[in-house]
Amino acid sequence: MISCALLALALAVCVGLDRFGRSARRFGAVRAVGRDPIRPTLVALPEDAYRFWKRQGFHGRTILCLADSWDRLNLKEYAEEDDARRSYPLKVYRFADHFEEKFLDSRNFLYVAALQGIARKIVAVLSPAAFDLARDHAHHAKNARVDAQEVYETHEGFPRWFTTLGGLTPPGEPVLIYVSASMFRSARPEELLAALSRRGVRSDAVLLCSLAGDRTVSDTERRALGDFARLLERGAHEGS
Amino acid sequence: MREASFVKSPALPLLALTLAGLLLRVVCLLAHAPTVDDLMVAISAVNFVDSGLLGPTMWNHPVLRNLLAYGMLMLFGPGAAGVIGLNLLMGTLCIPLVHAVTRRLTGERRVALSAALLFALEPLAIEYSSQAINDIYLAFFPLAGILCVYRHLDSRRPGWLLAAGALFGLGIASKWSALFQLAVMVGVLLVRELRGPQAALAERGARALFQASALVVLPLTIYLATFAPWFARGYSLAEWPALQVSMYQETKLHTGYHDEIYGDHIAAQWFVRPGVSHVDRVFTLPEGPSVAEPTMRDNLKHLMAVANPMVWLAVIPALLLLLNRAWRARSEELHTLAALLLASYLPFAVVPRPVWFNTGVVVLPYVVMTVAYGVWRLFPETGSPWRRRVPVIYLGLACLVSLALYPLAIGLGFRLPLVGESLLEGAKHEQGVSKDIYQKENH
Numbered sequence: 001m002i003s004c005a006l007l008a009l010a011l012a013v014c015v016g017l018d019r020f021g022r023s024a025r026r027f028g029a030v031r032a033v034g035r036d037p038i039r040p041t042l043v044a045l046p047e048d049a050y051r052f053w054k055r056q057g058f059h060g061r062t063i064l065c066l067a068d069s070w071d072r073l074n075l076k077e078y079a080e081e082d083d084a085r086r087s088y089p090l091k092v093y094r095f096a097d098h099f100e101e102k103f104l105d106s107r108n109f110l111y112v113a114a115l116q117g118i119a120r121k122i123v124a125v126l127s128p129a130a131f132d133l134a135r136d137h138a139h140h141a142k143n144a145r146v147d148a149q150e151v152y153e154t155h156e157g158f159p160r161w162f163t164t165l166g167g168l169t170p171p172g173e174p175v176l177i178y179v180s181a182s183m184f185r186s187a188r189p190e191e192l193l194a195a196l197s198r199r200g201v202r203s204d205a206v207l208l209c210s211l212a213g214d215r216t217v218s219d220t221e222r223r224a225l226g227d228f229a230r231l232l233e234r235g236a237h238e239g240s
Numbered sequence: 241m242r243e244a245s246f247v248k249s250p251a252l253p254l255l256a257l258t259l260a261g262l263l264l265r266v267v268c269l270l271a272h273a274p275t276v277d278d279l280m281v282a283i284s285a286v287n288f289v290d291s292g293l294l295g296p297t298m299w300n301h302p303v304l305r306n307l308l309a310y311g312m313l314m315l316f317g318p319g320a321a322g323v324i325g326l327n328l329l330m331g332t333l334c335i336p337l338v339h340a341v342t343r344r345l346t347g348e349r350r351v352a353l354s355a356a357l358l359f360a361l362e363p364l365a366i367e368y369s370s371q372a373i374n375d376i377y378l379a380f381f382p383l384a385g386i387l388c389v390y391r392h393l394d395s396r397r398p399g400w401l402l403a404a405g406a407l408f409g410l411g412i413a414s415k416w417s418a419l420f421q422l423a424v425m426v427g428v429l430l431v432r433e434l435r436g437p438q439a440a441l442a443e444r445g446a447r448a449l450f451q452a453s454a455l456v457v458l459p460l461t462i463y464l465a466t467f468a469p470w471f472a473r474g475y476s477l478a479e480w481p482a483l484q485v486s487m488y489q490e491t492k493l494h495t496g497y498h499d500e501i502y503g504d505h506i507a508a509q510w511f512v513r514p515g516v517s518h519v520d521r522v523f524t525l526p527e528g529p530s531v532a533e534p535t536m537r538d539n540l541k542h543l544m545a546v547a548n549p550m551v552w553l554a555v556i557p558a559l560l561l562l563l564n565r566a567w568r569a570r571s572e573e574l575h576t577l578a579a580l581l582l583a584s585y586l587p588f589a590v591v592p593r594p595v596w597f598n599t600g601v602v603v604l605p606y607v608v609m610t611v612a613y614g615v616w617r618l619f620p621e622t623g624s625p626w627r628r629r630v631p632v633i634y635l636g637l638a639c640l641v642s643l644a645l646y647p648l649a650i651g652l653g654f655r656l657p658l659v660g661e662s663l664l665e666g667a668k669h670e671q672g673v674s675k676d677i678y679q680k681e682n683h
Contacts, residue, residue, distance in 0.1 A: 002398055003446075006453040010461040014477055017464065021471035021479075060474015086274045086524070090318040095287040095296055117291055120474040143489035154486040156299045159479070 025060035028204035030174040034197025037235035041205065044212035049178050050109040052207060053118045063110065063119045064175040064201065066192065068182035069130040070162065071107045072137070078103050114158050121159040125168055127186035134162035165192065170199045177206040181217045184224035193231045206232060250349050254339055254356060261360035262332045264646065269324055269370040271650040272541040273524040281372035282323055285309035292473035300490035304413035304466050305374040323372050330380040331369020334605065335360045337383040342609045344390045345573045354612035354635055358551055359605065361642035363649035364518065367545040368601045371520070374414050375601040381411030382421035383605055386580070389425045393432060398450065405454040409462030416491070417602050420583040426455055428576055495594055500672025505594035510547065511555040517546040518597035522651070541651030542667055547600065548645060550638040551611050558614025565617055577613070581606035593678055
């Protein structure tokens with residue numbers, strides 16, 4: 001009898017936590033990329049994308065990040081000098097808010113999105129060259145899986161996948177899409193839309209970032225970003 | 241040898257020991273400002289409960305510490321009581337727990353009191369009862385779990401085994417090393433089952449199912465439940481095993497948070513090298529504008545938990561004696577004590593990564609039990625009066641050594657005559673060890 005109760009308790013905890021987790025995800029109106037017309041949101045800077053997600057109240061989501069390269073953070077850069085004046089009562093703060101307030105920028109906006117609970121996993125679609133770099137890095141990482149199409153590497157337990165447009169697998173749930181203008185260094189707008197459409201990607205927020213002020217991004221790439229926006233708005237892609 | 245009257249009725253001396261242990265721990269806590277770890281434990285607790293994220297400190301360990309620390313912060317605020325209070329309580333309660341478990345395993349009150357005495361005064365136990373990191377949980381929860389398993393075996397009441405399962409669950413939810421003691425106690429139940437009177441198959445099956453439910457299903461359920469804030473980030477149950485794998489990988493390959501490795505980090509040396517220690521440092525500037533230039537001597541607290549050599553260096557001979565007596569007496573309990581010591585220690589000794597001496601808190605309860613048993617067995621009740629006094633003399637000396645090491649544990653080392661200067665010089669010129677050897681082994 002007690003054994004049955006304990007087994008039932010274990011089952012209830014498993015089912016309960018699973019439902020609790022899934023129900024914590026916050027979505028908007030979901031549309032199929034390339035099939036349904038989608039009005040993307042244009043932002044100038046990556047951190048504007050983060051602010052948009054936060055304003056919309058998204059939570060527990062997969063972020064599909066499409067960019068030419070992956071800026072790898074070294075968190076030691078953000079280490080603050082210990083002022084050595086600790087005493088009781090301790091000044092305890094919410095780390096995510098603290099980091100956002102002090103450090104949010106174009107390089108770490110996805111990290112902040114993870115800290116704040118907007119992202120629960122990230123899929124980064126990169127150029128083939130950047131993917132090769134991610135693969136090399138993963139060979140030295142403590143927790144990584146590498147195959148020809150995909151690299152899985154966690155950061156302090158936070159799951160991230162790196163792939164290329166050709167290697168992208170269907171996400172299996174609606175995603176928050178972030179497209180950097182730099183993506184069009186290695187992909188054409190039609191090609192990108194076709195790939196997303198073919199994988200059945202669905203999204204409730206597509207953000208296009210022009211990377212204003214970034215001299216590594218050309219006018220051609222920014223124009224391609226605009227073309228991609230128009231293709232999204234049109235919807236009903238041929239390949240769909 | 242006649243047992244002294246205080247040994248026949250140990251409640252009062254045990255209470256005195258516990259209070260003395262508490263006093264030493266409180267003084268240790270008050271003797272220094274909060275460490276970086278103390279602050280980061282509090283921040284990590286808020287981070288986990290509010291955001292479901294593991295870290296920023298020690299993200300690879302299970303998460304009970306975050307929940308308990310958060311609860312304490314809510315109850316008592318971010319003062320010393322809220323940040324350290326629970327650890328202080330657990331570290332103090334370990335003293336009567338060591339007594340109770342030793343008494344049950346060895347059957348001797350004086351051995352039990354001696355073990356409790358050694359634990360109460362051991363600098364490592366004192367220091368980690370006075371800091372916010374959760375090593376002391378790994379002494380407390382398994383000890384309480386072991387005691388409950390024996391209460392169940394003695395009384396056959398199922399409630400004790402459920403309590404044991406819950407306590408081991410809390411232990412595993414603190415750090416995975418509680419699995420070692422749980423495995424030993426599962427082994428004890430199995431041996432009892434195999435050696436016990438033959439019962440009907442259905443009865444044995446039902447008993448085995450209950451035991452498995454209490455000591456496997458219940459701890460795992462508690463362990464899983466402690467991750468509830470992580471699930472609040474939107475994760476499903478299917479995503480949870482991947483988190484466990486990443487925690488395991490980090491734990492397996494962890495080489496510390498600095499660019500090089502500092503401090504004693506080879507567990508294989510704990511029982512053979514005198515002076516093994518764990519050091520924490522707190523550099524504190526006075527509040528407000530300071531007149532004097534800060535110096536290491538005046539502003540650095542060097543919290544140095546040095547293993548009492550009279551205890552730690554006695555472990556191997558005491559263990560050999562324990563094994564010998566266990567074998568000769570065919571004693572299940574003595575074998576269990578040896579198994580608890582070996583199961584708690586050997587994984588740290590053989591694992592190919594640095595293991596700092598603070599982890600010794602996990603092993604310490606079984607160290608003091610084994611040494612206390614050994615010293616009373618080595619000098620038996622028969623023999624000359626001088627021989628009969630040896631255990632008391634040994635314990636007295638061990639206490640004196642622990643008390644002599646106490647100022648180091650509470651950060652007064654630099655001010656000590658004779659050793660202060662060399663400690664200061666050592667701290668100034670401490671050199672780290674390269675991580676290369678571990679990284680080569682691991683990749």
